[in-house]
Amino acid sequence: MEYSLALAQAITTKNIKANYATLERLVLQAKPNGCQALCFSEAFLTGYSLAGVAEQSLTLASPYLERVAGLALLHGVDILVGFQERRGQAYYLTQGIFLADGRREFYRKTHLGQREASFFTAGDKLPVFSLSCGLKIGISLCVESHFPELLQSLALRGAELVFAPHAVPVKAGPRREIWNKYIPARSYDNRLYMACCNLWDDNNFGGGCLVTGPTGEEVCSNFIAGESLVSFVVDTALIAYYRGNNSMRNRYYPLWRRRELYE
Secondary structure (H helix, E strand, O other): OEEEEEEEEOEOOOOHHHHHHHHHHHHHHHHHHOOOEEEOOOOOOOOOOOOOHHHHOEOOOOHHHHHHHHHHHHHOOEEEEEEEEEEOOEEEEEEEEEOOOOOEEEEEOOOOOOOHHHOOOOOOOOOOEEOOOOOEEEEOOHHHHHOHHHHHHHHHOOOOEEEEEEOOOOOHHHHHHHHHHHHHHHHHHHOOEEEEEEOEOOOOOEOOEEEEOOOOOEEEEEOOOOOEEEEEEEEHHHHHHHHOOOOOOOOOHHHHOOHHHHO
16 A cells, blocks of 8 residues: 655744644645645644743644644544644653544653653653554654654554654755665665654754655655645555565564574
8 A cells, every 4th residue: 555645844922823724734734745644843723832831732632733733634644743732741742643533542752852851741641643544653853763663563563654743853865864864774674664754943953854664765855945745655565665675685684683682
C-alpha cells in the first residue's frame, strides 16, 4: 500500500489564534493534493515557550483542540500537531493526533531536553498509533530521535513511519547537517520511514523538513525558509520486504538482537 502524507513548515507565534488560522489554511491546501495525514512541528499550536509555560499551555478541553478535531473530520485529513499541555498541576510537551475518523490520540514527550525538564513532566508511554488510512506510526519528539532504543521499540511494536516533530533553535542549514548524521541511520536500522519537521519562527527557530526511507535514503527535504507543504509517499510494501528479509545485506536487524547480553 502507498500512503500520501505531508509535513508543514509554517511560521509559529505565541498567538494561538494566529497559529490555528495557519494550520487551517494549510489543511485546506493539503486536502486537494490527496494528503491523508499532515504533521506540524513540536509545539506548533501554542508556540514553544519555556518562560511562559502556564500562559501558553492548553488543556485537552481547549476549544482550539476541538476545532482541530473538527477540521480533521470535515476534510478527511489526519492532523498531527504539537502543543504545550496542562493537566492539573503538570505540563507536558504533547503531540495531538486528530484523526479523520473522529478518534483523538495524544503522545506526551518521554525524554525531555535538559532545560525542558525544569518546566515539563515526562510522559511514560511509547505507543504506536493507527492513522485513519491504516498506516502504523510512532512519534519521536525532537531530542528523542537521539535515543536508538526509542525508535527500535516503536519499530518492534509495528511502526512503519515515525513522525519526528522538532523545536530546535537552529537555522535550517545546520539543522540539515545534524539530521543527516543520524536520521538516515534510524530509518535504515529499523526499516521504517522517518519524517522530521522543525519549528519555524522569525527569531531563533529555523524550520527544515526531512523524510528518509527504510534503506536510509532521503525521500524528500526542504531547508529553504518559507511556508510550504512537503509531500511524500510511504510504501508499506517496501517496509514489509525488508522486515521479512533475512539475507545479510537486507536483514531486519532488531529481530536478531541478543537482549540477554545488553541488559
